[in-house]
Amino acid sequence: MVDLTIDGAPVRVPEGSTILDACTSLGIDTPTLCFLESLTPVNACRVCVVELESSRALVPACARRVEPAMVVTTDSPRVRHSRKMVLEFLASSVDLSTAPDARRYCDRYGADPGRYGAAPETVAQPVKIDNALYVRDYAKCILCYKCVEACGADAQNTFAIAVAGRGFDARISTEYDVPLPDSACVYCGNCIGVCPTGALMFASEHELRRRGEWNEARQTRTDTICSYCGVGCTLTLHVQENAIVKVTSPIENSVTGGHLCVKGRFGFEYVQNRPDDEGAPS
Amino acid sequence: MDLHFTSARASAAERAVIDAALRQVQDDAGGRPRSRRHLALPVLHAVQDNFGWISAGALNYAGERLAVAPADLYGVATFYKLLRTTESPLRIVHVCDDIACLSAGAQQVVAAMEGSGAAWERSPCLGQCDRAPATLVVEAGAQRNPPAAAAPPVIGGSNLRLLRRAGKIDPESLDEYRAHGGYAALRAAFTLGPQRIAGEVDASKLLGRGGAAFPTGRKMAAVAAEPSRPHYLICNADESEPGTFKDRVLLEQDPFAIVEAMTIAAYATGCEYAFIYIRGEYPLAAARVANAIARARAAGLLGDDVMGSGARLEIEVRRGAGAYICGEETALFNSIEGKRGEPRSKPPFPVQSGLFGKPTLVNNVETLANLPLIVLEGGAEFARIGTPGSTGTRLFCLSGAVAKPGLYEVPHGVTLGELIELAGGVPRGRRLQAVLLGGAAGTFVAPDALTMRLTFEDARAARATLGSGVVMLFDETADMVAILRRIAAFFRDESCGQCVPCRIGTVRQAEALRRRDFALVDEIGRAMRDASICGLGQTAANAIESARRNLNVW
Ligand SMILES: Cc1cc2nc3c(=O)[nH]c(=O)nc-3n(C[C@H](O)[C@H](O)[C@H](O)COP(=O)(O)O)c2cc1C
Ligand code: SF4
Ligand code: SF4
Ligand code: SF4
Numbered sequence A: 001m002v003d004l005t006i007d008g009a010p011v012r013v014p015e016g017s018t019i020l021d022a023c024t025s026l027g028i029d030t031p032t033l034c035f036l037e038s039l040t041p042v043n044a045c046r047v048c049v050v051e052l053e054s055s056r057a058l059v060p061a062c063a064r065r066v067e068p069a070m071v072v073t074t075d076s077p078r079v080r081h082s083r084k085m086v087l088e089f090l091a092s093s094v095d096l097s098t099a100p101d102a103r104r105y106c107d108r109y110g111a112d113p114g115r116y117g118a119a120p121e122t123v124a125q126p127v128k129i130d131n132a133l134y135v136r137d138y139a140k141c142i143l144c145y146k147c148v149e150a151c152g153a154d155a156q157n158t159f160a161i162a163v164a165g166r167g168f169d170a171r172i173s174t175e176y177d178v179p180l181p182d183s184a185c186v187y188c189g190n191c192i193g194v195c196p197t198g199a200l201m202f203a204s205e206h207e208l209r210r211r212g213e214w215n216e217a218r219q220t221r222t223d224t225i226c227s228y229c230g231v232g233c234t235l236t237l238h239v240q241e242n243a244i245v246k247v248t249s250p251i252e253n254s255v256t257g258g259h260l261c262v263k264g265r266f267g268f269e270y271v272q273n274r275p276d277d278e279g280a281p282s
Numbered sequence B: 001m002d003l004h005f006t007s008a009r010a011s012a013a014e015r016a017v018i019d020a021a022l023r024q025v026q027d028d029a030g031g032r033p034r035s036r037r038h039l040a041l042p043v044l045h046a047v048q049d050n051f052g053w054i055s056a057g058a059l060n061y062a063g064e065r066l067a068v069a070p071a072d073l074y075g076v077a078t079f080y081k082l083l084r085t086t087e088s089p090l091r092i093v094h095v096c097d098d099i100a101c102l103s104a105g106a107q108q109v110v111a112a113m114e115g116s117g118a119a120w121e122r123s124p125c126l127g128q129c130d131r132a133p134a135t136l137v138v139e140a141g142a143q144r145n146p147p148a149a150a151a152p153p154v155i156g157g158s159n160l161r162l163l164r165r166a167g168k169i170d171p172e173s174l175d176e177y178r179a180h181g182g183y184a185a186l187r188a189a190f191t192l193g194p195q196r197i198a199g200e201v202d203a204s205k206l207l208g209r210g211g212a213a214f215p216t217g218r219k220m221a222a223v224a225a226e227p228s229r230p231h232y233l234i235c236n237a238d239e240s241e242p243g244t245f246k247d248r249v250l251l252e253q254d255p256f257a258i259v260e261a262m263t264i265a266a267y268a269t270g271c272e273y274a275f276i277y278i279r280g281e282y283p284l285a286a287a288r289v290a291n292a293i294a295r296a297r298a299a300g301l302l303g304d305d306v307m308g309s310g311a312r313l314e315i316e317v318r319r320g321a322g323a324y325i326c327g328e329e330t331a332l333f334n335s336i337e338g339k340r341g342e343p344r345s346k347p348p349f350p351v352q353s354g355l356f357g358k359p360t361l362v363n364n365v366e367t368l369a370n371l372p373l374i375v376l377e378g379g380a381e382f383a384r385i386g387t388p389g390s391t392g393t394r395l396f397c398l399s400g401a402v403a404k405p406g407l408y409e410v411p412h413g414v415t416l417g418e419l420i421e422l423a424g425g426v427p428r429g430r431r432l433q434a435v436l437l438g439g440a441a442g443t444f445v446a447p448d449a450l451t452m453r454l455t456f457e458d459a460r461a462a463r464a465t466l467g468s469g470v471v472m473l474f475d476e477t478a479d480m481v482a483i484l485r486r487i488a489a490f491f492r493d494e495s496c497g498q499c500v501p502c503r504i505g506t507v508r509q510a511e512a513l514r515r516r517d518f519a520l521v522d523e524i525g526r527a528m529r530d531a532s533i534c535g536l537g538q539t540a541a542n543a544i545e546s547a548r549r550n551l552n553v554w
């Protein structure tokens, strides 16, 4: 066990824990965007930074492991300033309209993305619709690397997408930006499952949102077991107006860890084969 | 791994180049088979060098041979400015429009290029600020010319130590190097043995010359003591800090000295394999170092039994490909490993887990160049030069509004004014307006700082830095607002893009500077310093903040 101090309070956590774990054990709600329990930390978004007494710069709570006698501050003016600026940088350059966590944090830290001039540079670009199952709207991408990790060694091992370019021009891309059907993509949808901003979205959800008909309040979520093979993945069916609009899997599920294959994720047509099908993807 | 490729196929010529590059790098590595991903950059370079760009077919074939997914390899290729993924002319002129060249007529060069019909593009500092305005011709194709030797550099100072051979001997001749004292230090090193070498380096109080001023002896001892094997040595010759050209001069003019210094460092720390990572814009330096390595190897000064001592060392040259960030040590590891040059977070530190996850000693070219002196004269004697806190001599890169731009070697403790006098002062009877110390990540000082002694401790006390030895002068005619904007653009262009404070902060900093919203510039600077992953983002506001503090720019 490791003893450290967070915001003046002593805390004891198992060795190998992160500062984020220690904060959580004290009930401190730390904002995170690029962190996910099931993926290797990339500590790229920096919204989780905290002050560490022995360190000149702030450190990312999500990735920094605890050490004995660390003294951590999670709500100092420095921490609040950096978190607010990170959120303003994102909100002023990315469309966060379908990113509920990021928007909540923006409110919490008083982010004012409007103060960056009349025409700050943004990542605005046309949405990519090149297959029937899901759309990629990189105008909403905060470059959290989660989809790349899920497509790669952390889950799917397909490596259809990667970060290309550099600096503000860095982006998620297939090789030479070829359409998904030409790429290695197998449509497992695991990238959609981890995307925190809605940049990756079921075509069905995208279409309903486009028509202004997406309504989570009118949706039900039903857990079931995928019937395609013997693995027995848990599926959560999101249903609106008697149509499946999206399929996820609980991240805490021991079989899936939140990840599925194309059959579980998209192979739901057969359970709702109705003649005048409007909500479901074509 | 079962990889999927698009239908784009490599031509026979592209396949031949890739196959040959793979054979070549493996031969250079002493035939030792290693996993292949780390060969990505040499292979992409080979394609770029031969065809002027990397086609989808060539990338697919390279991916197949390296067992790297094409999307992943495309991510690597597009990280580097000298690798092109769209069809491009075979000959491209890179025109430096960075800060030293900007005040030296870069705009006229740009105007001339615009009218010339030649293929050209703008470039950040090319490491030739002593001959500003600078250009670099990059040629591709089977008929490309070997790198041309430029006019010899201006070298200044008295009692030259690191520069004593530069410009005076044939840099391609091992015999001349030996006739001028070369390889005496390595012989002495083998007599001392690893522990005593590290002890002497410790006693010398040598601090790293790459910018971070870390005690070299401490790093060497830490790597030597690590039980995990193998250990790696990397000579950091990525020199891309605007205003810096000292490592280029050392490598071009005295390459055997760096090879000998690396051999000493490797022996002291138990490394049997070393890399020298040379920035892509230094083709002449790379060619001369490669020649020095080949000749040293042929003479038994590298290889399986160095100088008959039983020690083993291979040195491999790696060329950067246009990315300032790859000089950051952990980005450098990723670059050598064939990944995007994105910095890693520390801890773990390189001495424990560096290249390929192994204990790694990374040192700057100039830092290493001091080792032969320390071994020959002893650490205590070395420490008598300079000041107690800043031992030895220092290479300063003088550029901008100075009569004799060039590389000057002086003992630590000389004042800024004395150094500038040595270089002939400000020409044309003009008044000095500002001096940039340490490069784009450094600090601007006003003429009242001319009495400052050039030491680590004096610089720190003045909230300045010596950084990589940049001393760039601006006279009263310089447009400092344009200079500051160029610096902001530099960081914007060179951010790796990994973390939000730097990827977007550098863009917002440049925009806010244009709007003269200085309150916002300050706020952005604080967040970049505090929350960025690496030194690039953490220092991207330094020069601008120092100009606001020390100069009367706005
Ligand atoms: C953005 C950035 C660029 C750097 N570029 C270089 C470089 O070109 N050459 C270099 O020696 N060190 C560079 N460094 C410093 C290295 O990370 C490292 O500290 C240095 O190579 C260690 O060598 P030394 O101890 O001999 O100075 C850079 C650091 C940063 C943050
Ligand atoms: S759907 Fe699956 S295979 Fe396709 S990009 Fe997303 S994670 Fe990769
Ligand atoms: S598409 Fe989504 S998951 Fe991928 S990097 Fe962008 S925001 Fe993250
Ligand atoms: S600070 Fe800049 S260069 Fe460094 S990791 Fe972050 S984005 Fe990359």
Ligand code: FES
Residues within 6 Å of the ligand: A031, A032, A033, A034, A035, A042, A043, A044, A045, A046, A047, A048, A049, A060, A061, A062, A063
């Ligand atoms: S959540 Fe920690 S850096 Fe993104």
Ligand code: FES
Residues within 6 Å of the ligand: B096, B097, B098, B099, B100, B101, B102, B124, B125, B126, B127, B128, B129, B130, B132, B133, B134, B242, B243, B244
């Ligand atoms: S070569 Fe142009 S600024 Fe250095």
